[in-house]
Amino acid sequence: MSIEPVVDTVDRTNMRISKSEVAIDIVAMHKWYSxxxxxRDINLRVMKGERIVIAGPSGSGKSTLIRCIxxxxxxxxxxxxxxxxxxxxxxxxxxxVRREVGMVFQHFNLFxxxxxxxxxxxxxxxxxxxPKAEAEETAMKYLHRVKIxxxxxxxxxxxxxxxxxxxxxxxxxxxxxxxxxxxxxTSALDPEMVKEVLEVMISLAEEGMTMICVTxxxxxxxxxxxxxxxxxxxxxxxxxxxxxxxxxxxxERTKLFLSQILH
Amino acid sequence: MADTIYAYVQTAxxxxxxxxxxxxxxxxxxxxxxxxxxxxxxxTVVVGLFLLWLLPILYNFLIGHAVFQGDANTCRIxxxxxxxxFIGDRIRFITYGFYPPAEYWRxxxxxxxxxxxxxxxxxxxxxxxxxxxxxxxxxxxxxxxxLLNGGSFGLLRVPTELWGGLMITLLLAxxxxxxxxxxxxLLALGRRSKLPIIKTFCVLFIELWRAVPLITxxxxxxxxxxxxxxQGTTIDKLLxxxxxxxxxxxxxxxxxVRGGLQALPRGQYEAASxxxxxxxxxxxxxxxxxxxxxxxxxxxxxxISLVKDTSLVSIxxxxxxxxxxxxxxxxxxxxxxxxxxxxYAFAIFIFFILCFSLSRYSLYMERxxxxxxxxxx
Numbered sequence: 114m115s116i117e118p119v120v121d122t123v124d125r126t127n128m129r130i131s132k133s134e135v136a137i138d139i140v141a142m143h144k145w146y147s148x149x150x151x152x153r154d155i156n157l158r159v160m161k162g163e164r165i166v167i168a169g170p171s172g173s174g175k176s177t178l179i180r181c182i183x184x185x186x187x188x189x190x191x192x193x194x195x196x197x198x199x200x201x202x203x204x205x206x207x208x209x210v211r212r213e214v215g216m217v218f219q220h221f222n223l224f225x226x227x228x229x230x231x232x233x234x235x236x237x238x239x240x241x242x243x244p245k246a247e248a249e250e251t252a253m254k255y256l257h258r259v260k261i262x263x264x265x266x267x268x269x270x271x272x273x274x275x276x277x278x279x280x281x282x283x284x285x286x287x288x289x290x291x292x293x294x295x296x297x298x299t300s301a302l303d304p305e306m307v308k309e310v311l312e313v314m315i316s317l318a319e320e321g322m323t324m325i326c327v328t329x330x331x332x333x334x335x336x337x338x339x340x341x342x343x344x345x346x347x348x349x350x351x352x353x354x355x356x357x358x359x360x361x362x363x364x365e366r367t368k369l370f371l372s373q374i375l376h
Numbered sequence: 377m378a379d380t381i382y383a384y385v386q387t388a389x390x391x392x393x394x395x396x397x398x399x400x401x402x403x404x405x406x407x408x409x410x411x412x413x414x415x416x417x418x419x420t421v422v423v424g425l426f427l428l429w430l431l432p433i434l435y436n437f438l439i440g441h442a443v444f445q446g447d448a449n450t451c452r453i454x455x456x457x458x459x460x461x462f463i464g465d466r467i468r469f470i471t472y473g474f475y476p477p478a479e480y481w482r483x484x485x486x487x488x489x490x491x492x493x494x495x496x497x498x499x500x501x502x503x504x505x506x507x508x509x510x511x512x513x514x515x516x517x518x519x520x521x522x523l524l525n526g527g528s529f530g531l532l533r534v535p536t537e538l539w540g541g542l543m544i545t546l547l548l549a550x551x552x553x554x555x556x557x558x559x560x561x562l563l564a565l566g567r568r569s570k571l572p573i574i575k576t577f578c579v580l581f582i583e584l585w586r587a588v589p590l591i592t593x594x595x596x597x598x599x600x601x602x603x604x605x606x607q608g609t610t611i612d613k614l615l616x617x618x619x620x621x622x623x624x625x626x627x628x629x630x631x632x633v634r635g636g637l638q639a640l641p642r643g644q645y646e647a648a649s650x651x652x653x654x655x656x657x658x659x660x661x662x663x664x665x666x667x668x669x670x671x672x673x674x675x676x677x678x679x680i681s682l683v684k685d686t687s688l689v690s691i692x693x694x695x696x697x698x699x700x701x702x703x704x705x706x707x708x709x710x711x712x713x714x715x716x717x718x719x720y721a722f723a724i725f726i727f728f729i730l731c732f733s734l735s736r737y738s739l740y741m742e743r744x745x746x747x748x749x750x751x752x753x
Contacts, residue, residue, distance in 0.1 A: 185650065224644065
């Protein structure tokens with residue numbers, strides 16, 4: 114792993130961080146897996162347009178944290194407010210949040226029994242109630258954006274890992290989300306396919322998408338993120354702008370982590 | 377270093393070559409599958425000798441020395457061959473039981489309409505699946521009931537005590553197959569529910585039905601159920617047997633389906649949730665289509681058991697195919713040496729056609745639904 118830039122230049126004209134609009138507000142949030150205290154007093158406010166990278170060693174709770182944001186995991190204490198909706202046991206509220214928050218998984222999780230096009234149109238048709246023809250048009254638009262329109266009729270099993278992950282991003286975008294969550298989107302990819310996925314993520318950032326990415330791609334973090342958050346043992350122990358984060362990490366644990374992954 | 381020439385590093389691009397020796401053709405197939413090793417060759421010879429002994433015996437009994445023409449007297453003097461004349465003579469009873477001969481057109485019509493609806497339904501290329509399914513699952517049962525039972529539209533009422541033979545076997549099989557499947561799916565989903573009441577109910581329901589032999593279930597519904605009913609009310613015996621078989625196999629089906637649900641990677645559930653699909657939509661579009669595909673062999677195995685177990689209804693006095701054949705043989709006019717064996721051979725033949733077509737259909741579906749994905753995660 115390195116902190117070499119992913120692309121030559123990043124166009125920052127549309128990257129605007131709102132001063133007043135809060136996208137995600139997490140207040141004094143705790144989570145346990147039975148007895149194990151996996152997230153401890155998490156406080157994080159994400160403004161609209163922010164691009165946040167969460168880093169940290171394995172088992173530090175970073176995936177669990179972003180999975181709490183769309184309630185794939187339940188928190189036991191504290192508050193999570195996404196797009197002005199507080200996450201509680203209310204299933205309607207949860208579905209409302211999930212409609213507005215896209216998620217990309219480490220293992221893509223495409224639906225193998227559906228074609229690429231059906232993967233992209235299923236949720237718009239059945240969740241948003243968009244007519245099929247319109248949903249397909251939107252789907253093709255996003256397939257063009259991730260540069261694989263020619264794969265529309267194939268099944269996920271016939272695509273490479275990098276292509277599958279780009280389809281997964283397009284699938285989320287078809288729901289026109291306000292926030293995108295990325296859970297180690299490049300960790301399961303062969304090295305030569307990492308870049309094509311990161312490029313798509315960078316182009317999303319260039320359009321001003323609010324993003325939270327759990328990733329070890331420090332080059333991406335440095336070029337795209339406006340904040341890097343470092344987690345260890347279920348706590349956020351450091352956050353900073355990328356340049357400062359990489360050049361002068363404050364915490365001992367952060368220094369150790371960076372020295373281990375950057376060489 | 378750079379000048380060192382390693383023998384294993386290719387210096388020129390290798391063109392693809394044809395494989396050495398034959399890899400196709402009959403002779404190759406025989407060599408590979410029958411005579412590839414000493415033990416394989418031995419097995420081939422032993423099985424070959426066994427078939428050489430068995431096939432002529434079967435042929436002589438079923439065809440060679442069998443009686444195809446004549447009457448009971450022709451059969452009586454023939455001890456070496458099957459008595460097909462018996463089947464031919466009693467075929468109406470074997471097919472319809474005591475159903476009034478003047479009304480045979482009714483079960484016939486139901487059979488052909490049912491077949492005309494099932495074939496396009498199970499054939500994946502045929503369009504209008506939703507209309508077809510609605511006709512088969514909603515309209516056809518009403519149509520079949522009115523026609524078979526009668527008593528309305530000027531049709532003579534034929535009580536179910538008179539129904540019998542192949543007609544009953546097909547009825548039990550089709551209703552059992554069509555009914556047990558949705559029951560199984562619902563029970564399987566219920567057993568994995570997060571709601572404790574639903575989960576407990578489903579677990580108890582499944583375990584209770586699976587803990588009891590089908591014969592006991594049939595006795596219970598035919599003998600004990602009427603004791604609990606208020607006096608004067610009766611539920612048709614055939615209906616009780618139908619419900620018993622359907623629910624019994626629904627419980628088995630539930631566990632097969634649950635196997636499929638558990639085999640599905642958690643990421644599929646998560647991806648469906650993350651897109652905002654609610655429980656029923658993610659089950660209908662994402663989870664069940666994949667889970668059921670994984671367990672097609674198990675589902676079909678259960679359905680085949682069901683089809684064969686319909687013959688158990690004979691113990692509560694319903695004249696299914698097997699019972700009808702046995703009763704037909706007890707007629708003293710057909711006191712011939714081979715009529716029983718012939719009857720059983722005929723029953724085997726019918727059951728084989730039913731079960732083998734189910735099995736073939738499941739293979740067809742497995743191939744049809746294969747989208748070339750290796751299971752990830």
